[in-house]
Amino acid sequence: MAPFTKRVELHGIGWAEASLLPSQLVELGDRLVPPRIDVHFHGADWPEVDMVLEVVDGLPQCREFRVRSVEGGREIRPLDLKAATAQLNEWVEQFFAKFALAYERADDGSMTMLLQDSPESHSAGVKAFQKASKGKGARTLNGDFLLRVAKIYTDNPSRPTRAVRDAFGVSDSMANKYVRKAREAGVLAPRG
Numbered sequence: 001m002a003p004f005t006k007r008v009e010l011h012g013i014g015w016a017e018a019s020l021l022p023s024q025l026v027e028l029g030d031r032l033v034p035p036r037i038d039v040h041f042h043g044a045d046w047p048e049v050d051m052v053l054e055v056v057d058g059l060p061q062c063r064e065f066r067v068r069s070v071e072g073g074r075e076i077r078p079l080d081l082k083a084a085t086a087q088l089n090e091w092v093e094q095f096f097a098k099f100a101l102a103y104e105r106a107d108d109g110s111m112t113m114l115l116q117d118s119p120e121s122h123s124a125g126v127k128a129f130q131k132a133s134k135g136k137g138a139r140t141l142n143g144d145f146l147l148r149v150a151k152i153y154t155d156n157p158s159r160p161t162r163a164v165r166d167a168f169g170v171s172d173s174m175a176n177k178y179v180r181k182a183r184e185a186g187v188l189a190p191r192g
Contacts, residue, residue, distance in 0.1 A: 043070035
């Protein structure tokens with residue numbers, strides 16, 4: 001294992017691993033976290049799962065999700081995917097909380113990491129990530145944002161509104177609002 005790498009064993013069913021190199025840690029809420037966490041669930045009587053979790057634009061996200069049948073194991077069933085995706089948000093929060101470090105910032109801008117390993121600090125970390133995963137508050141629907149909406153919409157002709165929804169992590173109704181606002185601003189052609 002590389003220096004500054006932390007590996008967390010997951011009760012015999014897998015592991016999670018991340019670099020805690022101080023120069024690479026990013027602020028997420030009131031915690032410092034690694035920019036990437038690799039997670040592996042062993043396959044046995046169920047398929048094997050690998051995930052890559054990353055902080056992107058200040059938001060904790062799952063950026064890669066792979067499911068494989070292991071040699072001698074059973075096939076991947078729809079129920080496996082349904083169960084895994086139902087837990088995905090919780091996994092993102094829990095794994096970032098496992099690697100989170102509290103810190104204090106001095107008046108000169110320097111930071112001191114606080115080593116805390118208690119159920120309370122873990123719970124506080126989960127709450128910070130839940131807040132961070134909700135985004136940075138209401139988005140400003142300015143010209144640059146609406147141009148991004150229009151580009152995503154036009155780049156995905158088969159399911160354009162769904163692509164907007166997924167790109168911004170919003171509900172269907174909010175994605176429809178973004179598309180409507182882009183049309184009103186003239187950056188997206190009116191419906192034909």
